[in-house]
Amino acid sequence: MIYLALSVLASTLIFIIFKLFSKYNIDTLQAIVVNYVVASISGVIAYSEPINVISISKENWFYGAIVLGIVFISVFNLMAITTQRNGLSVAAVATKMSLVIPIIFGIVVYHESTGIIKITGIIIALIAVYLTSAKPTNGIPLTKKNLIFPILVFVGSGIIDTSIKFLETHYVAKNDIPVFSATIFGFAAIVGIITVISKTITGTFKIAFKNIIAGIVLGVPNYFSIYFLIQALRHDSMDSSTVFTINNVSILLVSTLAGILFFREKLIFKNWIGIILAIISIILVTFSI
Secondary structure: OHHHHHHHHHHHHHHHHHHHHHHOOOOHHHHHHHHHHHHHHHHHHHOOOOOOHHHHHOOOOHHHHHHHHHHHHHHHHHHHHHHHHHOHHHHHHHHHHHHHHHHHHHHHHHOOOOOHHHHHHHHHHHHHHHHHHOOOOOOOOOOHHHHHHHHHHHHHHHHHHHHHHHHHHHOOOHHHHHHHHHHHHHHHHHHHHHHHHHHHHOOOOOOOHHHHHHHHHHHHHHHHHHHHHHHHHOOOOOOHHHHHHHHHHHHHHHHHHHHHHHHOOOOOHHHHHHHHHHHHHHHHHHHOO
């Protein structure tokens, strides 16, 4: 459970840092690119063996890591945009509602347990996510334009969680977790660097020192959010559907409370009901282990 708790804390820090980006006028793209460079370096430092690029490129998980790196930076940008436009808790909700995708994958593909207590907890978790996400629209109609970013975050986050579970189950050795994570972040960084270079050449990009600092601050918790999640998925006492449910709903709870405490985000009655149901769902899923 310690790895799960640490993953929750690291992921919550990501949302808080994203929220601070808008306050300090941080360029999201610059910070995210630096963040992935730092996250990749963190994985390399954590790897206990010498780095052999040729050997790594021959690993069975290598091409999956490339695809994940591209998806990572795309979803990360969408998370930042959603946080800044819709609020901290809404971004967390869009990300955490995606838990339904890896849960279905785990139950269907790996035949994970589906006891009545666990299923009840998962259903309550999804209801909690919906209620916590209910926000006053302030007169803004629910158009496709307003919904597109949270929807893309939902789908992308679900793909990431499912892919991580698949790769770590079939291809990633325990000692390779740091270098596997570093490879994902490394390719995300490469995509970002190419984007930055193209924008610089066209004259639409100007690097600022504060954006580099913001990226460094973001990179460390980003690396550990994935590292600790993979470690939690490897725990024998919990299957992936349990891990993803507890992890995602806990991040939702902590992120929402952080929004209230640090950014004075307002909750309506439905949100509080959602928070109560979220706590109940975590208890039910935990006791179903």
